[in-house]
Amino acid sequence: MKIALFAGDGIGPEVIAQARRVLETLELPGLTLFEGDVGAAAYRRHGHPLPQETLAMARAADAVLFGAVGDFSCDDLPRELRPEQAILGLRSELGLFANLRPAAGFPGLEHLSSLKPEVARSIDLLVVRELNGDVYFGDKGERGSAGGREGWDMMSYNEAEVRRIAHSAFRAAMGRGKKLTSVDKANVLETSRIWRETVIEVAQEYPEVELDHMYVDNAAMQLVKSPGQFDTIVTGNLFGDILSDQASACVGSIGLLASASLGERQTDYGTFGLYEPIHGSAPDIAGRGKANPVAAVLSLAMLLRHSLGREQDAARIERAVEAILADGVLGGDLGGTASTGDIGDAIVRKIV
Amino acid sequence: MKIALFAGDGIGPEVIAQARRVLETLELPGLTLFEGDVGAAAYRRHGHPLPQETLAMARAADAVLFGAVGDFSCDDLPRELRPEQAILGLRSELGLFANLRPAAGFPGLEHLSSLKPEVARSIDLLVVRELNGDVYFGDKGERGSAGGREGWDMMSYNEAEVRRIAHSAFRAAMGRGKKLTSVDKANVLETSRIWRETVIEVAQEYPEVELDHMYVDNAAMQLVKSPGQFDTIVTGNLFGDILSDQASACVGSIGLLASASLGERQTDYGTFGLYEPIHGSAPDIAGRGKANPVAAVLSLAMLLRHSLGREQDAARIERAVEAILADGVLGGDLGGTASTGDIGDAIVRKIV
Ligand SMILES: CC(C)[C@H](C(=O)O)[C@@H](O)C(=O)O
Ligand SMILES: CC(C)[C@H](C(=O)O)[C@@H](O)C(=O)O
Numbered sequence: 001m002k003i004a005l006f007a008g009d010g011i012g013p014e015v016i017a018q019a020r021r022v023l024e025t026l027e028l029p030g031l032t033l034f035e036g037d038v039g040a041a042a043y044r045r046h047g048h049p050l051p052q053e054t055l056a057m058a059r060a061a062d063a064v065l066f067g068a069v070g071d072f073s074c075d076d077l078p079r080e081l082r083p084e085q086a087i088l089g090l091r092s093e094l095g096l097f098a099n100l101r102p103a104a105g106f107p108g109l110e111h112l113s114s115l116k117p118e119v120a121r122s123i124d125l126l127v128v129r130e131l132n133g134d135v136y137f138g139d140k141g142e143r144g145s146a147g148g149r150e151g152w153d154m155m156s157y158n159e160a161e162v163r164r165i166a167h168s169a170f171r172a173a174m175g176r177g178k179k180l181t182s183v184d185k186a187n188v189l190e191t192s193r194i195w196r197e198t199v200i201e202v203a204q205e206y207p208e209v210e211l212d213h214m215y216v217d218n219a220a221m222q223l224v225k226s227p228g229q230f231d232t233i234v235t236g237n238l239f240g241d242i243l244s245d246q247a248s249a250c251v252g253s254i255g256l257l258a259s260a261s262l263g264e265r266q267t268d269y270g271t272f273g274l275y276e277p278i279h280g281s282a283p284d285i286a287g288r289g290k291a292n293p294v295a296a297v298l299s300l301a302m303l304l305r306h307s308l309g310r311e312q313d314a315a316r317i318e319r320a321v322e323a324i325l326a327d328g329v330l331g332g333d334l335g336g337t338a339s340t341g342d343i344g345d346a347i348v349r350k351i352v
Numbered sequence: 353m354k355i356a357l358f359a360g361d362g363i364g365p366e367v368i369a370q371a372r373r374v375l376e377t378l379e380l381p382g383l384t385l386f387e388g389d390v391g392a393a394a395y396r397r398h399g400h401p402l403p404q405e406t407l408a409m410a411r412a413a414d415a416v417l418f419g420a421v422g423d424f425s426c427d428d429l430p431r432e433l434r435p436e437q438a439i440l441g442l443r444s445e446l447g448l449f450a451n452l453r454p455a456a457g458f459p460g461l462e463h464l465s466s467l468k469p470e471v472a473r474s475i476d477l478l479v480v481r482e483l484n485g486d487v488y489f490g491d492k493g494e495r496g497s498a499g500g501r502e503g504w505d506m507m508s509y510n511e512a513e514v515r516r517i518a519h520s521a522f523r524a525a526m527g528r529g530k531k532l533t534s535v536d537k538a539n540v541l542e543t544s545r546i547w548r549e550t551v552i553e554v555a556q557e558y559p560e561v562e563l564d565h566m567y568v569d570n571a572a573m574q575l576v577k578s579p580g581q582f583d584t585i586v587t588g589n590l591f592g593d594i595l596s597d598q599a600s601a602c603v604g605s606i607g608l609l610a611s612a613s614l615g616e617r618q619t620d621y622g623t624f625g626l627y628e629p630i631h632g633s634a635p636d637i638a639g640r641g642k643a644n645p646v647a648a649v650l651s652l653a654m655l656l657r658h659s660l661g662r663e664q665d666a667a668r669i670e671r672a673v674e675a676i677l678a679d680g681v682l683g684g685d686l687g688g689t690a691s692t693g694d695i696g697d698a699i700v701r702k703i704v
């Protein structure tokens with residue numbers, strides 16, 4: 001079993017260090033770890049946010065555990081050299097098309113949400129976001145126009161792209177509440193029309209799943225008004241970027257939320273994937289022991305489950321995290337005083 | 353002074369009828385009212401959701417008061433005949449490029465929000481959404497691809513388009529808290545790069561306004577976490593569609609929220625514009641006296657202010673609405689029992 005650790009920038013290295021300790025505590029037989037450079041750290045060392053060595057390391061691994069990328073020092077670089085290109089490049093080069101973003105409240109932490117406690121408590125949803133298409137990866141550029149310089153980006157989805165993410169979403173919904181909401185803007189976009197037609201077609205194969213469709217503006221509204229109505233949401237890259245962050249904010253404790261980005265390649269143990277906390281690089285608190293490593297540790301649990309087929313180890317980690325939260329081992333982001341290392345220590349001690 | 357009333361579908365006619373009563377109570381000298389068909393109602397009568405007569409009526413008027421469009425019976429029509437085309441067509445044909453969507457809590461109604469009362473109470477923001485460009489009005493279509501049928505939509509903004517909406521937004525910010533947040537996705541989109549560069553250029557002319565930039569995913573997160581941080585937000589058509597609905601949902605009482613869509617044409621009294629409640633046609637409750645006409649009435653107040661230069665009449669209406677809400681005259685949507693007509697009666701009685 002090979003795991004590539006890409007710690008990245010800001011608080012990335014600190015949180016990945018704790019996840020690594022947790023991983024080592026599990027003493028998995030035959031596990032090899034690699035470390036690769038990504039983001040601003042990679043740009044400084046190799047002149048590129050996603051060096052060829054890093055990409056090769058990812059391809060050779062069964063899974064990637066990713067920290068975070070982004071650094072103010074790179075704000076003035078051309079887009080292709082900026083830290084975000086590391087994650088965009090990994091997603092496209094590795095064919096990581098299915099982003100799973102669970103958002104669920106942690107018992108006892110509802111007060112951290114800006115939503116009323118009863119609303120926050122009702123949240124238990126999964127956003128399945130397409131990651132390889134849409135306006136993210138279409139042709140784009142700048143051209144002249146009667147109105148001066150014009151920026152343009154091509155948005156598109158074809159049936160094959162929608163079909164594979166729809167299958168991922170229906171399968172995920174089957175393992176959850178069997179309710180899938182497909183989000184689009186079919187009253188305005190041709191891209192969404194193909195999206196919706198294809199999702200409806202795929203639905204035939206999952207008769208047990210209740211499917212509905214929602215326009216993205218309404219979805220953004222409903223996610224605030226009554227997020228408890230959602231079970232599984234499937235949507236494109238751009239709408240998924242917005243809605244998954246909104247859903248995370250509804251939960252209130254984004255320092256605790258993990259994500260998986262899965263591809264089609266099967267490893268000997270499961271599906272190849274990249275796992276990352278949804279919080280960013282938070283350069284303002286980096287290097288001061290203030291980062292919450294829980295999301296990175298829970299990303300590791302997702303990695304063990306989906307890419308290494310180690311459900312029991314994943315569950316051990318998740319139970320340990322629940323236990324330390326119940327014990328009140330909380331970082332500053334959750335109103336507590338525990339440092340990054342304290343939280344890592346506590347989780348390691350609870351792993352049994 | 354000429355006002356065109358386009359009541360439309362669902363609860364549109366009911367709420368516009370009450371707004372009309374309020375308008376008549378003001379006894380404005382030399383006021384002429386026209387009524388035009390839009391949406392599914394227009395499709396049924398004329399075979400098109402935005403008949404030429406309606407468009408001509410709008411062009412001849414100083415302002416349009418719009419109800420709502422949308423009807424389940426039209427779900428299977430081709431896109432160009434669906435009710436939404438009425439509002440999209442009016443926006444583009446009349447050059448209504450600046451959509452102003454205020455979102456602010458009403459004192460005493462914070463409990464209607466799913467946000468904690470102290471968070472809901474902190475909301476007092478204005479979304480300035482560009483309405484004539486972006487992926488809404490670019491070329492679009494369906495084509496073949498290796499992955500089967502592919503839907504595509506061109507997203508773009510040029511400097512002239514961004515400049516004019518930026519000016520609207522900076523001017524609006526000057527009349528509010530002098531803080532403007534421009535929302536884009538400049539880490540991914542070329543459209544956003546031109547957007548951001550142009551907003552920064554226009555900012556030179558408004559040195560008193562504090563400008564910042566936020567990615568749309570972060571904005572969706574911040575709008576949930578701490579909506580009180582925002583004063584004025586400016587963004588493109590697509591992101592504005594999503595964020596303005598999200599902001600309205602944060603307030604909690606969308607039956608009370610109004611919007612203005614302004615063009616460049618100056619009338620004898622102000623700026624030509626279209627005004628509409630942000631709630632939709634709500635076909636499920638149509639025709640049963642259950643609709644809340646407050647948003648339509650407040651849209652009328654915006655119309656009087658921006659298009660007819662009648663600030664005092666606008667303020668009279670707004671005070672009357674505040675008074676009836678304080679008196680507890682609330683529709684079912686706000687937990688009360690007042691009918692559409694009861695609410696209209698109460699507002700008319702308070703107009704002094
Ligand atoms: C950094 C950025 C390009 C990225 C995205 O938009 O996909 C991020 O917001 C995310 O959601 O992982
Ligand atoms: C009906 C639809 C086309 C429209 C839009 O997306 O602009 C609506 O959502 C709005 O915001 O007025």
